[in-house]
Amino acid sequence: MTVQQSDLKLDGNAIGGLLREIFTMEMTAAIGTCAHCGTLHAVGEVEVYMNAPGVVVRCPSCGEVQMKVVRGHGKYWLDLSGVRCLEFSAG
Amino acid sequence: MGFISRGFRGKRRDTASSSRLPPGQYVVTDYPVLSAGPTPRIPLSEWTFVLEGEIDQPKKWTWEEFRKLPTEQVTKDIHCVTKWSKFDTVWTGVSIDTILDGVETAAEYTVQFSYGGYTTNLIPHLYFWKSAKWIRGIRLVNEDQPGFWEVNGYNNYGDPWREQRYWGD
Numbered sequence: 001m002t003v004q005q006s007d008l009k010l011d012g013n014a015i016g017g018l019l020r021e022i023f024t025m026e027m028t029a030a031i032g033t034c035a036h037c038g039t040l041h042a043v044g045e046v047e048v049y050m051n052a053p054g055v056v057v058r059c060p061s062c063g064e065v066q067m068k069v070v071r072g073h074g075k076y077w078l079d080l081s082g083v084r085c086l087e088f089s090a091g
Numbered sequence: 092m093g094f095i096s097r098g099f100r101g102k103r104r105d106t107a108s109s110s111r112l113p114p115g116q117y118v119v120t121d122y123p124v125l126s127a128g129p130t131p132r133i134p135l136s137e138w139t140f141v142l143e144g145e146i147d148q149p150k151k152w153t154w155e156e157f158r159k160l161p162t163e164q165v166t167k168d169i170h171c172v173t174k175w176s177k178f179d180t181v182w183t184g185v186s187i188d189t190i191l192d193g194v195e196t197a198a199e200y201t202v203q204f205s206y207g208g209y210t211t212n213l214i215p216h217l218y219f220w221k222s223a224k225w226i227r228g229i230r231l232v233n234e235d236q237p238g239f240w241e242v243n244g245y246n247n248y249g250d251p252w253r254e255q256r257y258w259g260d
Contacts, residue, residue, distance in 0.1 A: 053220050054245075
């Protein structure tokens with residue numbers, strides 16, 4: 001069995017809809033500061049793993065986890081501990 | 092007695108497929124691949140497996156040493172919390188009984204940790220996220236330490252037969 005990483009890894013645009021549900025606004029242009037390495041990236045640039053029990057977002061610079069999103073029972077569990085700061089325009 | 096129970100044999104269940112399928116699950120015949128990150132590329136010369144934490148003498152095996160440990164083959168049904176189940180998967184490896192052989196510890200909990208940073212608690216025959224890929228060690232601990240998914244909505248125990256998927260289930 002061969003699994004290509006490209007089949008599993010997506011870019012941040014893949015979670016545009018999910019983040020719009022949570023923040024009720026367009027978030028792919030938001031700028032996040034990685035809590036691990038301090039690098040700034042637009043949400044649309046991050047690395048996204050969706051073939052998992054939840055969505056895992058990783059920093060494209062250092063590879064560490066920036067964000068986890070789990071959906072179930074009509075709830076969201078949102079872990080942003082890997083994002084030191086998220087800058088986005090007021091709606 | 093805490094959470095550490097020897098062996099992965101679990102309860103015997105009827106072989107009829109209807110009674111082998113936990114509630115809310117469906118059967119797959121392919122093999123879905125889930126991943127929370129890139130596959131770690133660890134040279135075998137650098138690969139180790141450790142048993143650490145609440146233990147007087149931590150244990151560490153190189154790849155060559157680990158491969159010399161006795162292995163056994165088990166056939167198990169696996170149940171993913173994302174609702175697919177696959178029957179009769181065959182696994183060959185080193186039993187946890189071998190890893191813990193001769194170990195004296197007062198620890199009541201374990202954390203398994205992996206290359207790539209994934210963690211979960213070590214509990215046999217539960218939802219499949221409790222089985223870490225790329226595992227590199229087991230830590231014996233005195234307090235329960237929820238892992239990668241358990242801190243973020245997923246059930247700390249995760250019994251598929253009781254459909255313990257999320258917090259509060």
